[in-house]
Amino acid sequence: MGLWCSLDWAVIKLTYFHYRIKKATTKKASPAPYPLSCIYAMTPNIYPDFELEINKSNEGEGEKIFRESSRFRKRFASSRDKALVDEDKTVGEWGTPSPRITCRFVDVHYGEKLAINKISLDIGRNEVMSLIGPSGCGKSTLLRCLNRMNDTIPGCRVRGEIKLDGKDIYRDDIDVVPLRAKVGMVFQKPNPFPKSIFENVAYGPRIHGLASSKEELAEIVETSLHRAGLWEEVKDYLGHPGTGLSGGQQQRLCIARTIAVNPEVILMDEPCSALDPIATAKIEQLIDELREQYTIVIVTHSMQQAARVSQRTAYFHMGKLIEVGETANVFTKPLHKLTDDYISGRFG
DSSP states (O other), X not given: OHHHHHHHHXXXXXXXXXXXXXXXXXXXXXXXXXXXXXXXXXXXXXXXXOOOOOOGGGHHHHHXXXXXXXXXXXXXXXXXHHHSBOSSSOEEOOOOSSXXXXXXXXXXXXXXXXXXXXXXXXXXXXXXXXXXXXXXXXXHHHHHHTTTGGGGSTTEEEEEEEEETTEETTSTTOOHHXXXXXXXXXXXXXXXXXXXXXXXXXXXHHHTTOOSSHXXXXXXXXXXXXXXXXXXXXXXXXXXXXXXXXXXXXXXXXXXXXXXXXXXXXXXXXXXXXXXXXXXXXXXXXXXXXXXXXXXXXXXXXXXXXXXXXXXXXXXXXXXEEEEEEHHHHHHSXXXXXXXXXXTTSOO
16 A cells, blocks of 8 residues: 555656646746646545546646546556456455354345345454454444344344354354353443442353352452453452443453453454543553453454454455455455455545
């Protein structure tokens, strides 16, 4: 992306320099058209919605400059555009050698509406996988399939195969309660229970029978708060309501509540969308630390966040998985035209 932006600006400088020389050597040079209009028009990937405006009295000269700049852009961009895939198929590496979760030909319907279509994707162990794409493309729908949260939505039908550690989680004999302990969920808006900070974290281990004594339960609570980076901030206020914490602290409390039951996978549905930059930075640092012990799948509308926290990224568009690959490759060397259009800001 940086290379093409550099080429864009090189073309701008050469074209405008050529125009100034021509103007200086012409006896009766017409008044200059709006040069910024030409600059914006020469870089549609940076300013996609800008429409070229030309002084009507100088329309001929302005059109000539625009035509010359377009010719240069086409010359430089043609090789890249030809390399991009523009077909209705998934490109990139959707498989991984040692997957924690495997999805094969997953369809999801809400009533008659098809939400996601024939999704096949592997999610590896101890990695952060980002799901990106415009609103309504199926990211959160797939996320909820991974711990069967879609079972709670009337009219939702899931077809295909989703396995956790090689076991099909949609078998009839699967109990969703221990499944959701193994595959925890952190929602977009912090949702602490109307209980004390201690009871928020202790609730899961208590109902799942993970502690045999009060001392063991207290140790689980302390360890979980340490892992969530919240212990030092709340250790003297464990009896206070969890709802009294700040937004960022509440979200970390929800993460502590999730990891208290020893999950294998943590699902995060836009966990930082309601947080300020400082709280967001703490959550992102926490995600990076948790990756050493857990598999994390995060839905985010922030491409900067996806680039910072994830090792692999999957791009969705209108219910289809368009591209999967290492995050650095998806953002700097996309293989599909839709991915390139989305990350360069042409839509979304």
